[in-house]
Amino acid sequence: MKRLAAPAALLTGALALAGCGGSAGSDDSGGSRAELSVSSSYMPQPVSPDMAAGFLTVVNKGGTADKLTSVTSTASGDVTMHSTMGGAMKEKTSFTVPAHGRLVFRSGGNHLMFDALKRKPKQGDTVTLKLTFAKSAPLTVEMPVKSATYNPSTGH
Template identity: 35%
Template sequence: MSFTSKTVAIAIALSTALPAFAEGIMVHDAYARAARPGAPTGAAFMQIMNHSSEDDRLLSVASEVAKRVELHTHKDLGEGVMKMMEIEEGLAIPAGGKHGLARGGDHVMFMGLNQDFVQGESVEITLTFEKAGDVVVQVPIDLERQDHGGMEHGDKAHKHKDH
């Protein structure tokens, strides 16, 4: 690999690792994953921080990577059964506060993936906020990451009902 190719590759890697920021909203530590190659669904996780003096609300999310993209959460139905469901009212991001999208909790859900998620590549998503407007984020694909707590979609300890 030539010096120029290495420089371009490093610049691309750094640009996807940097947080997205617009109108007081900052997105940090974002990553996306799918359970396996050819999976019909995937998810994205991140920390959303509101550095403004006004509460805001994440209303929706969009991406070309899937036929449908929604804000999702898990609801405990009891007896160890969890159901994933859309968060239609959006997510409140308090002034000076943050909201985490994490495995086992609130997250971005990609349904009907148009492409496989490939380790090290990225997907572009647009987060639409009530006050801050659209925030475009390049989300790195990390199929190996094990953090962000909670249950994983494939965790055998939990049963999921179809959504």
């Protein structure tokens, strides 16, 4: 009888641990998801009639990272995402938005390129963007068009 009690106790303990692991995973996924928002968006008034750059910051207050997988706009036929490292620009298919962090698109760094503009945006206009993520719901952003020489650190 003692020989059967030990394996039965081990099996019961293993089943209890497996059950705990599953429920803990379920609770964690709801409480640690990405919480995304956008700030500091702007487009310098483009010099070219068919191409423009855009900048913004995606903030993640959640406990899970996400990926920005695409950007679209009714103002443009194509919006691409680019990284800049050592002066070299490279098109990217996605960017990670870290948990409790931010993804920054700024002049001289990561940026958005609007190709095949339907019309040339002018200072004071607003361009609507849709940001699509791997896990989170899409975000719609109203991006103001600023002067061609706008610098966010000075506000001019």
